[in-house]
Amino acid sequence: MRIVVAQLPFPVGALDDNARRIIDAIGRARDEFGADLVVFPELAVTGYPPDDLLLRSDFHAAVERALARIAAACTGVTALVGAPLHRHGVVRNAAVALADGAEVGAAYKRCLPSYSVFDDNRHFRAGDAPCLLEVAGRRIGVAICEDIWAATPAAEAAAAGAELLVSINASPFHDGKQAEREGVAARRVAETGVPLLYANLVGGHDEVVYDGGSFALDDTGALSARAPAFADGLYALDWQGGALHGEQAEAVEGPPAVYQALVRATADYVRGNGFSGVVLGLSGGIDSALVAAVAADALGGDRVLAVMMPTRYTAERSLEDARAAAQALGLEYRSIPIESLFADYEQALAPLFAGREADATEENIQARIRGNCLMALSNKLGLMLLAAGNKSELAVGYATLYGDMCGGFAPLKDVYKTDVYRLAEYRNSLGPAVPAAIIEREPTAELRADQRDSDSLPPYRVLDAVLRQYLEDDAAEHEIRVEGLDAVELCRVIRLLYRNEYKRRQAAPGVKVTRRAFGRDRRYPITSGWSGCQGCSD
Template identity: 50%
Template sequence: MALRIALAQLNLVVGDVAGNTRRVIETAADARDRLGAQLVLFPELTLCGYPPEDLLFHKGLQRQVNTALQRVIAETRGIAVMVGFPEYAPEGIYNAAAVVRDGDVLAAYRKQKLPNYRVFDEKRYFRQGQESRVVDIGGVRVGLLICEDVWEPEPAEAAKAAGAQLLAVINGSPYSLRYQQRREGIVRDRVRDTGLPVVYLNLLGGQDELVFDGGSFVMNAAGEVVQRAAPFEEGVFAVDVDLLDDKAVPRPDAVAPPLSEEASVYSALVMGVRDYVNKHGFPGVVIGLSGGADSALTLAVAVDALGAERVRAVMMPSRYTSQMSLEDAAEQARRLGVRYDVISIEDMFRTALEALAPVFEGREPDATEENIQSRCRGLLLMAISNKTGRMVLTTGNKSEMAVGYATLYGDMAGGFAPIKDCSKLLVYRLARYRNSVSPVIPQRVLERAPSAELRPDQKDSDSLPPYEILDPILELFIQDDLSVDEIVARGFERETVGRVLEMVKRNEYKRRQAPPGIRISDRAFGRDWRYPITSGYKAR
């Protein structure tokens, strides 16, 4: 006896209940007719998309979801469908899933473990389920689980106790670096706990700061991955499960190889940009191209995400812009085939200085004059955005965002920040990776000392520790929450550590006003960083 399960690794849209429902019905029919599947799994909270956040509280969403679920029940025939949805009960909302077939609800399950850490705050919205559900599909008893349920032992063990021979887990598990290995390690723990194989389906696509990378997989009772879908690719994949001696045994099939760290991060950036732009309906994007590594990487990502015809690059030189920057920016635009404009900010900058001269009288030039240049550029980019409808992509990296090495209402002005969670050192790694695919970034961009070019002979190292020192300190503080003493014990100078942490604290107000950006680390500025703006805390 064999059971064929289809894994629908789909890119859904939060809030588009009608569109998501249509995809469920069409995909179920395809899984039945093309793959011959008896059961098809859809991701967590399929109907409303994940994460829906406070949309869950809106009465209109409740009505749409209830209507959509009834439509799925009525219109899916000849195949069992496991679909995720928010269940509105009198006592509250549940993160739920139903298995339906031929007009009947075979089983309904409520998620038991609600994550409430990092980017997750499900306890704000959902009540906790209390009971296991096992459903017989094609003679195989399938235990139902939702995402976080598999991260703790109790739900899987309860499903086994209820008679499950196979665990089916639907997920909305967002990407971060090296997270696929962690997912598979957790599932392996559950396999060891229960002795049951696991079919793990993950969501795909970008949603605001989050990217869901797919990577759905099947693990046998020995803890071996016997099938894995390619990450960052939509598809419907067939899984065959044999019933041998009353045990479910998944058949080995294609196992997509893991991506390198650089390839996986780059793929996440491309998917995040593509979905943010397309799901918002923007015709394209505009980017300030400086001749430096950050804007070079951002431009490459944008072109790979959207195509050259939807990307516009603008060089905005001042008296401090080097000839090398002008040449390298023009060359990269040529290599990528994007429209490239050069608009000098010199007249704007001079006019602003002349207008402010009476107010600035008696004061020496400082960062104020540098910020004026950045804000001139922000004004031009936003004007192009307003006139063309193209969204501005900002080009700041995580190192800069952490210490405030960015200009509010200047280079921070824009709609989306693709590399906001990429440290400066990672930016260089990603740029070299992209050049290994095809050389789109001039080599000089990656070899020259980084500079904002806002004053004569300026280098980033004039204001910041070298990135080889800065980035590890930031990672220890931001991702690992280490104290000054603990970071110093790792071999860093106390004065440098204290200075860096003070800059991070002092610039929280800037980060709160920054555009959203793609999360690729275990802790990004945004959903999973909630430090106070006003704080008397002294880092020690």
């Protein structure tokens, strides 16, 4: 028996386009691959997650029309298609079986997650029974995404006579996720003795990116096939005895996986929102240089406008490094000096600022002038503005609201500063991108004379170690251990984290690449008496 996994992108809400893509894949799987069964990801018809589109009756009517079109085209092969079904007064997350021009069965998701980026409990009624399909004389049990992370659905499908378990998924990427998935699937196989096929979505959607990496395990739990990460395609597997046999792509992890995730997410977000290119501020620092590399790889260097905006504090080396980065990536590069604009602001505000020392106010004015210029270019040229801020800066508020935080998308929003350096080194291993001078330079915002990030923050090695423990492991203050950090500085970092929630709420969306990203992953109040730090009274 031949099974084809359709590891393809299905944008949220694009029902007509998704139906066409599904119909095309069914035809190709049948005619080019000789498939008996073609398997699509979770909610392929609507994209995942459709969120509150699922509250609309007109949306569900359009889903039914799309399913009818797909069913009519499904002849000579069986298809398993993810879709929401609004029937008998309830909405369920379903895997719909289509064959001979008609719907022949459906399995319903039983375990409805409500954590991280998931909110299935808000929209769906859970299924309560296993579903078996018969295809070419073989009995196949169906599970949907979260179902495979619990033991019961797989066990009940096996008890009902399933010879193969097929799991359709929209499982978002974070670094290390592929190994987690394969480990969980291996436990299900060990418990049931039934081989397993895991079909996953690919492509970016808002704050998540799906990495594909569909795979199969034989009845011993050994890997017998794996599709490439972040690659669209139809992947054929032959089911013989207790195993599915197909190509085995290498698993991708660490900086290569994260970098691919950033590129794919940026490309799909920019194009999905109708932009042909992007604009960004190129400062001569490592964050903007890495964003420029991601943008160039996502869209092509000819679709990236990089703008340097120097003031009195901009070092000559910053001008040289920014120009070198743009040249290495083949970007259009422009310079807009903003010193005169900054001076005009100073003069206009001088009467009200009289008698007060210069401080972060003047620094923020420069950042906001730059943000204004970049937004103007975005509006006039029809380019999406990319923000260059990283997770470490957003965590502690080391970014200017309505300044360097301006943008339609922030590729590095979930990338710690120390990982920015690792990603830059990785990208340079593929070809020239981030000049060595930028990587070697001490981080600085260049908003006052001789400014260094270390004037305001602990070393990024220390800061990131605190943030990883506090944000991702939910460690309490007294549980955090970081060499070179005293209790006072730890308390200051935690307080900064809570104090800057209001900034993060106004930040551009950015893709999740860690276990706990800002946004849907971490939902904290803006106004709160909880400071997070119990170690001091200040």
